[in-house]
Amino acid sequence: MRLMDVVDSELLPGVITTRIDDAVGWARKYSIFTYPFVTACCGMEFMSTACSHYDLDRFGAAFPRFSPRQADVLMVVGTISHKMAPVLRRIYEQMASPKWVVAFGVCTCTGGFYDNYATVQGIDKIVPVDVYIPGCPPRPEAVLKGLMLLQEKIRKQGWKGQ
Amino acid sequence: MNATATQRRTYLLNMGPSHPAMHGVIRLLLELDGERVVKADAEIGYLHRAFEKQAEDDCWNNVIPYTDRLNYVSPLINNVGYCLAVEKLCGIETPERCQYLRVIASEISRVTDHLTCVGASAMELGAFTVFLYLMQAREVLYFCVDKLTGARITTSYTRIGGVKADLPEGFETMVHDAFRKVREAVRESDALLTRNRIFMDRMRGIGVLPRATALAYGVTGPLLRAAGVPYDLRRAQPYLVYDKLDFEVPVGSQGDNFDRYLVRLAEIEQGMRIVEQCLRDMPAGPVRSSDPRLLDAAEMADAGKRGETGRLSGSDADGDPTLEGTGERFKAGISAPAPDAVLPTKERAYGSIEGLMNHFELVMWGRGVTPPPGETYFAVEAGNGELGFHVVSDGSRRPYRVRVRPPCFFNMAALHTMLEGGTVADIIATFGSINMIAGELDR
Amino acid sequence: MSSVRETLRAELGAAVLSARGEGLDSVLVLDAGAVPGALARAQALGCNVLVDITCVDHLRWVPAGRGTPSHPDRMPRWELPKPPSRFKLVYRLMALDAGQGAVRERLALECWLEGDAGPASARSLWPNADWLEREVWDMFGVRFSDRPDIKRILMYEEFVGHPLRKDYPIGKRQPLLGVDDGAAPAALSDEELRPSPGGKRP
Known part of the structure; x- marks a missing residue:
């Protein structure tokens, strides 16, 4: 089904119809406030992606909010150690619904090549993850792809959020 | 009441x-x-990833990727530092061209490091434009690094006894173009910040680290130089070919945030000067010609597997440009003649049983580089100061211990002296000028 | 002017057990009891920078002929000296000419510890020894005699053990704090933990 239909009639000029679910999903998709939970190397690529060359702003997702209360996408960027894990969990819990989590970089996905006593083997042991972006660190192109996947997911979820 | x-x-x-x-x-x-x-x-310790333990669990060459992620803003300097420490232990001397390549790599990394630090700390004081300009400048340098090493950030460019590949085609032009853009961005940022009243008020006389305190805390790098001590390992204990290069060691006088900013800005220019000198002075590399003996590397591998080694002996492998360290033409310039540490060329590995065995001895699990027992310490000048590697070998295929002396650790130990007595708002400015990198701080 | 190294050797006499290395790689191996005095003396003689304090655990340092536990399949090609004890502490000092930025001298002082008992703290000489000693305690469990209440620095307080000791398996994870409330998967059990380093791959 199409997202929107333009009603072309004499009675209702310039009106489009859609389902509320689609409209909300569509609006949410383009108004992402991210919380960059930047810990490590991936932060460098996150900076590159967010700055003018790759320009995250094109996707309506550039506005970082450093208060979890105001953010709806938690971008976990970089390795999470056992010492950091409780902090991540707490920030996730402070965020208001609907909320999504992006695991940015292979350390957040699986622990990467840090298979040792100090590193959490994937943040999905701590918080639920919506999109995984592997790479060590992922190139900005991969990040944009991941973001578009998340937007698609948000659009499809529509009104109910998650 | x-x-x-x-x-x-x-x-x-x-x-x-x-x-x-x-x-x-x-x-x-x-x-x-x-x-x-x-x-x-x-x-501290929120990014403790057990680098030192991980290094004890892997072969000597496999530690290099972990060193990328120590100071991830200038990974190439870590690669070079670690390899120089292990080479000192093994007694390996790399060829001159390789040393120039390592200097080029290190200095490009140093420039990206300082660009990031200046940009990020300016942004935190409200100068968002500067941040965008400098990030754009960093981006063009990342393209050069990408071209040279195959990766933007996690480079793993060096090997024990050499580097991975020679300069790619057109690298020189690319670097000159990139430096033109970097100079432009730095000039604009300089115009926006250096005489800017707001910026000066936030930086001058704030976060002062006097010379005596800096020395007592073992602080090195731009922080120490901003305090007026011209200590730079590239000058004090020249390694690689730094003694042949002409560069200045910028120093400050007060040791405040503003001096650190100026020192970093000056070092960006010096770093670019060094790279330009290297590109001019380095010994010539192999000439890329359409040599009739050139054989496609994949074809060569297939021929080797079929046992047709006879026709391989006189021919050179033509591999992917990013693998141009593995063929006979490039090897001599970029790798030391040390068969027990450096992989044989593709021609030897596919063309002779000795070469094949040599290759296996270095890459198979349980085999690898085996430095003689002993320990050594080697330090290089990283973006934040003296980056030392203390490596201990028990003669086996894994490091017995790799200790990193991270420059950040000492800068952070001295942080409280810079903050105490100041205001809350100054913390942002001071912290930004220290350039803390959690990867090397916590390892 | 004689070097700090030579002056210390002359002054400390029998407390200097051995010396090796030349120039910037000079190392003096000292009796553990003589370390605090030697550090103070070195500072007075001009070693103004404490470059590093670190430790090496020699638990798996096996003399020649017995194979190494880390590589049971290989015999070492070299004769290894038998370590006098388990932990070796290394103090790395530098005499820096602050005006010229030139390194006058570098000197490493080493000492072998009895058990995990370290010498007295060097905090009063160089303030950065505070963090360095905390790290040595955290990673190796070496106690500095006048710091009974020393705090961990890289690991969290609840962490049990000292990870850089050779008998701490690299894969031995400890429960994740603050997240084991049933909503998230529980931390790894002992069975899920990886065996010690030697058995990582076949």
Whole structure:
């Protein structure tokens, strides 16, 4: 089904119809406030992606909010150690619904090549993850792809959020 | 109600570990008297990834990727530092061209490091434009690094006894173009910041680290130079070919945030000068010609597998440009003649049984580079100061111990002296000028 | 002017057990009891920078002929000296000419510890020894005699053990704090933990 239909009639000029679910999903998709939970190397690529060359702003997702209360996408960027894990969990819990989590970089996905006593083997042991972006660190192109996947997911979820 | 006495109490504020102005994870426990910081206590370790333990668990060459992620803003310097330490232990001397390549790589990395630091700390003081300009400048350097090493950030460019590949085609032009853009961005940022009243007020006389305190805390790098001590390992204990290069060691006088900013800005220019000199002076590399003996590397591998080694002996492998360290034409320039540490050329590996065995001895699990037992310490000048590697070998295929002396650790140990007595708002400016990198701080 | 190294050797006499290395790689191996005095003396003689304090655990340092536990399949090609004890502490000092930025001298002082008992703290000489000693305690469990209440620095307080000791398996994870409330998967059990380093791959 199409997202929107333009009603072309004499009675209702310039009106489009859609389902509320689609409209909300569509609006949410383009108004992402991210919380960059930047810990490590991936932060460098996150900076590159967010700055003018790759320009995250094109996707309506550039506005970082450093208060979890105001953010709806938690971008976990970089390795999470056992010492950091409780902090991540707490920030996730402070965020208001609907909320999504992006695991940015292979350390957040699986622990990467840090298979040792100090590193959490994937943040999905701590918080639920919506999109995984592997790479060590992922190139900005991969990040944009991941973001578009998340937007698609948000659009499809529509009104109910998650 | 009639109050006769007031009670003064200090207020405890927790800053971090996830804070917008904390680039990197660190927690500051601040004891405040109004706006004034009475006591600042830094809690580190939030990015402890067990580098040193991990190094003991892997072969000598496999540690190189972990070193990328120590100071991830200038990974190439870590690669070079680690390899130089292991080479010192093994007694390997690399060819001159390889040393120039390592210097080029290190200095490009140093420029990206300083660009990031200046840009990020300016952004935190509200100068967002500068941040975007400098990030764009960093981006063009990342393209060069990408071309040279195959990766933007996690480069793993060096090998024990050499580097991975020679300069790619057109690298020189690319670097000159990139430096033109970097100079332009730095000039614009300089115009926006250096005489800017707001910026100067936030930076001058703030976060002062006097010379005596800096020395007592073992602080090195731009922080020490900003305090007036011209200590630069590239000058004090020249390694690679730094003694042949002409560069200045910029110093400050006060040791405040502004001096650190100026020192970094000057070092960006010096770093670019060094790279330009290297590109001019380095010994010529192999000539890329359409040699009739050139054989496609994949074809060569297939021929080797079929046992047709006879026709391989006189031909050169033509591999992917990023693998141009593996063929006979390039090998001599970029790798030391040390068969027990450096992989044989593709021609030898596919063309002779000795070469094949040599290759296997170095890459198979349980085999690899085996430095003689002993220990050594080697330090290079990284973006933040003296980056030392203390490597211990028990003669086996894994490092017995790799200790990193991270420059950040010492800068952060001295952080409280810079914050105490200042105001809460100054923490952002001071912290930004220190350039804390959690990867090397916590390892 | 004689070097700090030579002056220390002359002054400390029998407390200097051995010396090796030349120039910037000079190392003096000292009796553990003589370390605090030697550090103070070195500072007085001009070693103004404490470059590093670190430790090496020699638990798996096996003399020649017995194979190494980390590589049971290989015999070492070299004769290894038998370590006098388990932990070796290394103090790395530098005499820096602050005006010229030139390194006058570098000197490493080493000492072998009895058990995990370290010498007295060097905090009063160089303030950065505070963090360095905390790290040595955290990673190796070496106690500095006048710091009974020393705090961990890289690991969290609840962490049990000292990870850089050779008998701490690299894969031995400890429960994740603050997240084991049933909503998230529990931390790894002992069975899920990886065996010690030697058995990582076949």
